[in-house]
Amino acid sequence: xxxxxxxxxxxxxxxxxxxxxxxxxxxxxxxxxxxxxxxxxxxxxxxxxxxxxxxxxxxxxxxxxxxxxxxxxxxxxxxxxxxxxxxxxxxxxxxxxxxxxxxxxxxxxxxxxxxxxxxxxxxxxxxxxxxxxxxxxxxxxxxxxxxxxxxxxxxxxxxxxxxxxxxxxxxxxxxxxxxxxxxxxxxxxxxxxxxxxxxxxxxxxxxxxxxxxxxxxxxxxxxxxxxxxxxxxxxxxxxxxxxxxxxxxxxxxxxxxxxxxxxxxxxxxxxxxxxxxxxxxxxxxxxxxxxxxxxxxxxxxxxxxxxxxxxxxxxxxxxxxxxxxxxxxxxxxxxxxxxxxxxxxxxxxxxxxxxxxxxxxxxxxxxxxxxxxxxxxxxxxxxxxxxxxxxxxxxxxxxxxxxxxxxxxxxxxxxxxxxxxxxxxxxxxxxxxxxxxxxxxxxxxxxxxxxxxxxx
Numbered sequence: 001x002x003x004x005x006x007x008x009x010x011x012x013x014x015x016x017x018x019x020x021x022x023x024x025x026x027x028x029x030x031x032x033x034x035x036x037x038x039x040x041x042x043x044x045x046x047x048x049x050x051x052x053x054x055x056x057x058x059x060x061x062x063x064x065x066x067x068x069x070x071x072x073x074x075x076x077x078x079x080x081x082x083x084x085x086x087x088x089x090x091x092x093x094x095x096x097x098x099x100x101x102x103x104x105x106x107x108x109x110x111x112x113x114x115x116x117x118x119x120x121x122x123x124x125x126x127x128x129x130x131x132x133x134x135x136x137x138x139x140x141x142x143x144x145x146x147x148x149x150x151x152x153x154x155x156x157x158x159x160x161x162x163x164x165x166x167x168x169x170x171x172x173x174x175x176x177x178x179x180x181x182x183x184x185x186x187x188x189x190x191x192x193x194x195x196x197x198x199x200x201x202x203x204x205x206x207x208x209x210x211x212x213x214x215x216x217x218x219x220x221x222x223x224x225x226x227x228x229x230x231x232x233x234x235x236x237x238x239x240x241x242x243x244x245x246x247x248x249x250x251x252x253x254x255x256x257x258x259x260x261x262x263x264x265x266x267x268x269x270x271x272x273x274x275x276x277x278x279x280x281x282x283x284x285x286x287x288x289x290x291x292x293x294x295x296x297x298x299x300x301x302x303x304x305x306x307x308x309x310x311x312x313x314x315x316x317x318x319x320x321x322x323x324x325x326x327x328x329x330x331x332x333x334x335x336x337x338x339x340x341x342x343x344x345x346x347x348x349x350x351x352x353x354x355x356x357x358x359x360x361x362x363x364x365x366x367x368x369x370x371x372x373x374x375x376x377x378x379x380x381x382x383x384x385x386x387x388x389x390x391x392x393x394x395x396x397x398x399x400x401x402x403x404x405x406x407x408x409x410x411x412x413x414x415x416x417x418x419x420x421x422x423x424x425x426x427x428x429x430x431x432x433x434x435x436x437x438x439x440x441x442x443x444x445x446x447x448x449x450x451x452x453x454x455x456x
């Protein structure tokens with residue numbers, strides 16, 4: 001609405017006609033001394049249209065510049081006001097004067113009492129603990145709220161405690177009866193219910209605890225992009241570029257731990273085609289020296305592109321054999337591994353067939369949950385792979401867990417937090433208004449964040 005008003009105002013009379021009089025005839029070598037021919041009706045009509053189009057486009061451009069400049073000024077002013085607000089602790093309260101932020105210093109020490117409060121994070125530490133990348137929902141939340149803080153939800157605490165009890169069963173037996181402990185979990189649920197953020201927070205907690213975590217924030221990239229070759233020995237498709245990226249990401253945080261963990265499988269690594277370089281001439285496999293560590297194994301896949309896929313497949317087997325420290329495999333966008341990839345295999349001169357994700361060597365090695373290792377996968381409906389059947393292949397029947405959207409109490413805390421972060425004016429904020437937004441969005445977190453500034 002504001003944009004259309006500005007456009008009409010700009011196109012009506014932004015620039016009045018100049019009072020300067022221009023000479024109609026100039027005797028000069030740059031101008032013709034002949035009188036110009038009068039324009040006919042068609043020419044005058046075309047001239048009027050061209051002038052009106054240029055005026056409209058210029059007005060639209062000026063109004064867009066005005067809006068963008070106004071938005072930048074507003075955000076800068078908001079940032080200054082938030083910096084002043086941080087000096088006033090009395091503003092850090094929610095409904096019924098409950099504290100908005102928890103004083104608990106770590107994700108490991110959070111309890112049920114901290115639910116429905118915000119946990120402050122430091123962006124530097126967050127990027128160091130999650131060097132593979134942050135989920136898009138977390139990035140948008142930090143950008144819109146102008147603060148690196150996340151809501152502590154009971155659903156996340158249940159997920160964290162589940163894997164805590166897997167590693168330390170004594171803590172579970174002391175609590176008495178409760179939900180069944182699962183080593184493999186698939187987080188499912190509606191759009192924007194917080195699955196990816198919960199998974200990233202789980203990885204953060206596990207790494208703080210000293211676990212070895214293989215975190216894949218974008219599982220879709222395993223089935224899209226890059227180069228792909230069919231390995232004649234395995235019958236599966238190799239994706240060496242993705243394999244190299246996975247190994248580099250795995251090394252970013254876990255380098256120290258991998259150097260201390262010895263390899264337990266010393267069979268030669270079968271080589272395939274490298275990324276754009278083909279097969280290695282005269283070499284079919286690469287031996288792993290005795291006494292090598294998992295760090296040496298990962299480095300082999302990074303240095304030799306022909307060995308990258310074979311190293312990723314071997315790494316999956318090695319992770320199952322690690323007993324010194326807990327190992328967790330965390331895959332976001334896990335649902336992309338149960339449908340077709342973007343790769344195509346020629347069938348005839350004029351036709352191709354899509355390659356299924358299970359036919360990719362890396363996905364084939366990591367997709368299955370029919371094992372005794374700790375593994376959690378999160379569905380991402382933003383990737384739009386379609387509805388999957390309830391009984392997923394190679395996944396335990398009871399592994400699928402429905403992750404809920406915001407409850408009414410959680411939405412209350414979220415709206416008061418956005419009020420604290422100046423996403424909405426205090427004079428229009430009320431319990432009736434935030435409840436309207438909650439029921440209108442049906443607990444969708446991203447929709448609540450976009451609707452809160454529209455309160456009237």
